[in-house]
Amino acid sequence: MNTSGAHRPSWAWSWGGVILLCAVICGWLLTHGARFDTRVTALLPDTHQSELVGRANHQLGAQFEDRFVLLLSADSLNDTAARLAGLLNQSPAVASLQWRPDDFESGDIVKALGPYRYRLMAPDWQDDVDAGQLENIEQQALKGLFMPDGLDQHPIRDPYGLLNHWLTYQLPSLFKTHHNLVTVTSEEGQEYAVLIGTLHGNPFDQGTQAQLDASLATFNDQFPRATLLRSGMIFHASEGARQARREMSTFGLSALMGLLIMLWLVFRSPKTMASLLLPLVTGGLFALTVTLLIFGRLHLLTIAFGTSLIGIAIDYAIHMQCARAAEQHHFSLSRLLPGLALGLASSVIAFAAQALTPLPGLRQMAIFAAAGLIGAWITVVVWLPRIRMKNTPHAARLADRLWAPFSRLQGRLRAPAALGLAALALILIVSRLGTDDSLRLLNTSSPDLLGDEQQVQRLLHRDTGTRYLLLTAQTADLWLDAADQLHPLLSSLKKEGHLGGFELLSDHVPTMVHQDDNLERTRTLYQQNLATLYTRAGLPETLVQQADRTLISPPYLTLDHWLATGPGKSDQRLWIGPADPTEPQGAVAGIISLTGKADASAIKALQAADRNDPHLRLVDRVADISSVLGQLRRQIAWWVGGALVLLGLGLSLRYRRRTWRVMAPAAGAVLLVLSLYSLLGVPLNLFHQLALLLVIGLGLDAGIFITEHPTAHHAWLAITLSTLSSLLAFGLLAFSATPVLHYIGLTTLLGLLSVWLLVPLVQPRQPTSPQGSITHE
Amino acid sequence: MNHFFRLLPLLTASGLLLGTLGLSATAQADPVSMSAIEQQLSRQAHVEGTFVQKRWLHDMQTTLTSHGHYEFDRGEQVRWTLTSPVQETMTLDDTGMTRNGKPVKDDPGGVARLIMQLLDGDLGALQERFTIALSGTTGHWQARLTPRSDSMKRYLERIDLAGGDQLDTLAMHLANEDRLDIRLDQTQSDS
Incomplete structure (x- = not known):
C-alpha cells in the first residue's frame, strides 16, 4: 500500500467538510439574492458607460x-x-x-396638456405665422369652431385649436x-x-x-x-425552449443511456459507475460556490460552457478506476498521481489563462471551469481510492483486448512527418479559414417566426431597440437642447433615404427656447387675426381681451409632465433619467431610437457624431453582440495558443524529447479540425472554439497519461472510455438543430476522434508487448 | 396609439347619418320598436336635404350657427357639406371617412362602422356601444343613445334623436354641458 498524503483518511474527511460547506454556502447564496444573468451585455467589459447601455437596452427591451x-x-x-x-x-x-x-x-388629454398649448405649435403653422400667411389657420379655426374637430376648440380657451393641431402633428396616424x-x-x-x-x-x-x-x-x-x-x-x-426540450429528450436521453451501457459493459458494477459520476457532482458544486462567491451572479452561458468543460473531469475518475480495475491489488495511487496532477495542471492552466482577460464573461467561464476541474480532481484523488471496489476482471480483459489495435497503430507517425503535416495544416488554416461572429449564432428562432417579427415591426414602425443613440446631459432641459441639435442631421439622413426613421423626444417636448418662440408666434397670431376670426364667426370682438389673458404666462411643458400624460406614455421607454441611479441629482440620460434600416452612410454619419460628442453614443446592439462574440473568440484563441506554448515549455521539463508526443494529440486534433473547416469552408465561430477547449483538455490528459504509462493497457482503456463518454455527451450534439449546440457537437466529434487516433500514432513502437496488464515503468 | 381623441366630429357624423336615414312615413299609432325602425331604415335608396347646425357653448352662453346640405346613398356613401360660414365636406363610406377629400384614419368610437350597421338596419349593433331608449310612436318617435364606455362618457353624455316621417332633430349633449343641435330638412328622396 502506498502512504501518499492524499490517501490519508483526514484528507477525505476534510474534503467532505469542504463539500458540505459548499452545499450550505451555495444554498444560502441561491436563496439570498444570487441571480442568473441572461443579458449578453453582461459579457462586455465592465465600465460605467456600458452599465448605462445595459439599462437602456433593458428599458427598450422590456x-x-x-x-x-x-x-x-x-x-x-x-x-x-x-x-x-x-x-x-x-x-x-x-x-x-x-x-x-x-x-x-389615453386619459383626459385636455386636462393634461391644455395649459401648455400656447407654447406648442406644429411646424407648419410656425412657418405660416412667420410668413404672415394666416388665411389657412383662420379657415381651420372657423371649421373647428362650427364643426368642433377634436379637442376643446373653444372660442376663448383655444380659438385656433392649437392643442388639437399640435397633437395631430405629433402623432401621425398609423392605425x-x-x-x-x-x-x-x-x-x-x-x-x-x-x-x-x-x-x-x-x-x-x-x-x-x-x-x-x-x-x-x-x-x-x-x-x-x-x-x-x-x-x-x-x-x-x-420556440427556443420547445426545441431545447425536444433535443434534450432525444440527445440527452440517448447520451445518458449510451454512457450507462458503456460503463456497465466495462465495469459491470453500479458502485463503480456511481463513483465515476461523483466527481462531476462535487466538482459542479465546488465550481458553483466559488463562482458565486467571486461574482455574486452567474451568467447562463457560464453554466452552459462551464458544464461542458467540467466534462473533462470525468477523465480523472475513468483513469483512476481503469487503473484500479486493471491493476487490482497492485494499484498504487502514488504511481498514478503525477499523470493525474499534470493532467489537471494542464487543463487548469489552459482555462485559467482566460481569467486574466478583460472580458468578465470569459473570466467567469474560466473560473467556473477551473474550479470545477479542481473540485473533481480532489474528489478523485482523496475519495475514490477509499471506495472499495469489487474485482472487475472484465475491465482488465477489455483493456488487454483494446491494446492489440493500439499497438498496431503505435509509432506510425514520427516527428518529421508530424511536423510536416502540422506545417501543411497551418498553411491551410492561415490561408483559408474564415470566421463568423454574427448574431445568427445565438439565434434559435425559426425563419417563419423571424419573418413574422420583421413584418410586424415594419408595419407598426416599431423596433426592439437594436440600434439607438444614447445621449447624456446635465439637466433634462439641456438634454432636450442637445437632442434638438441632432434633428437636422437625423432628418436629412431620413430624407436622403439612409435612415428609416427616428424618435426624438425633443420633437414632442420642445426646448424652453422653442416654447418661448412658439408663445411669441401665438401672440402674433392673436394680435393679427383673432378679431377677424371672431367677426367672421359672429362672436363679439370684446372676447379678444379674454382670450389674450390666457397668453400672459402659460406654463412650460416639461419632459416629466409629458411622459406622465396619455400620449407621452409611449415615450417613457426613451427616457432613462439619472444616468447614475445613486446620484438622482446628477447627469440625465435618454434614448434617441432609430427605426427601420440604417445604411452604411447613416452609420458612418452617426459614428462621426458619436466621436465628436463625448455625451453621445451610437449603440448598435447587433454589432455590439457580434463584436463581443468576435472579441471573445479572438481572446480565447490567443490565450489558448499562448497557454499551449507555455505548457509545452513546462511539460518539456519532465518529458524532454517526449514532449511532442504529449502535446501532439491535443495540438494535432485542433489543427486537424481547423484544417477540415478550412477545406469545407465552415467559418470558425466562438462556439467551435469553446468546444476546442474541451478537445485540448481531453487531448492533453490523454497525451500525459499515455506518456506516463506507455505500456499500461488500462491507460489506453481509460482514454478510449473518456473519449467515448465525451463523444456521447457532446459529439451527439453535432446533429442538433440549435446552432450553438451543433457547433459545439461537431467540433467535439471531429476533435475527439482525432485525439483518439493521434494518441497511439505518435507513441513510440514498443519493442515487445508485455504480457498482462500490470506494468511498471 | 394615444390619439383616439377625435370624438366630436365622428359623433357629429354619426348624428348626421342618423339624420339621413330618411325614416319613411308610415304613420302608425303603435309604440315604436327597434324592428319597426329597422324596417323603415331599409327603404329609401337616396336622400338629400339641408341642415342647420347650432353649437351651444354653455360657459359663454353663446350659440355658433352654421348651415349646409347632405346627401346619402344607402349602403354606399354619406356626404355632409358645411357651406356657411365656412366650407367643409365630410364623406363616409365603406373604406372610412374623409374631410375635404383627405382620409381621416381615426374612428375612435368605431362610429363609422356603427353607422353602416345602422344604415343596414342593424340596430342591434348600435347597442354594443350605446344603450338605446325608444319612446313615442312610429309616427313620432324619440331615441336616446347613452354611451356605454367610460372613454366616450368623458366627452358625451347622450344623443337625442327625434323624428316622424323622417329624422328631424339630433341633439348631442356633451359632458361639459355644451350641446350640438342639428335640424334636418329633407328635400328629396328616391326609393
Missing part, C-alpha cells in the same frame, strides 16, 4: 418581453378578431388584451380604427387587426408559454385560413 403583438388578417376580420380576442382573454397567460379602439384610451377594430394596412394593401397582449407571467416561464401556445393552436384549428403574424419575446422563448 416592452418586447412583457407584451406580445398579433396581427391578424382574415376574410371576416371583425368576427375572426373577436374570436381570437375571446380565446386570448380566456387564457391565464394573458393579463390584459388591447384590440378595440376603446382599449387604447385605422374603423370597424371598431384597430387596424394597420401593409404596403400591398392587406389589412391586419392589431391585438396587443400583456403577459401575466414571465415570457420564459414554460407554463405561460404553454397556455399561450394552446390558445393560438385552438385558434389555428378553428380558423385555418386566417393569417397570424406574431411578435414578442414569448414566441421566441417558447
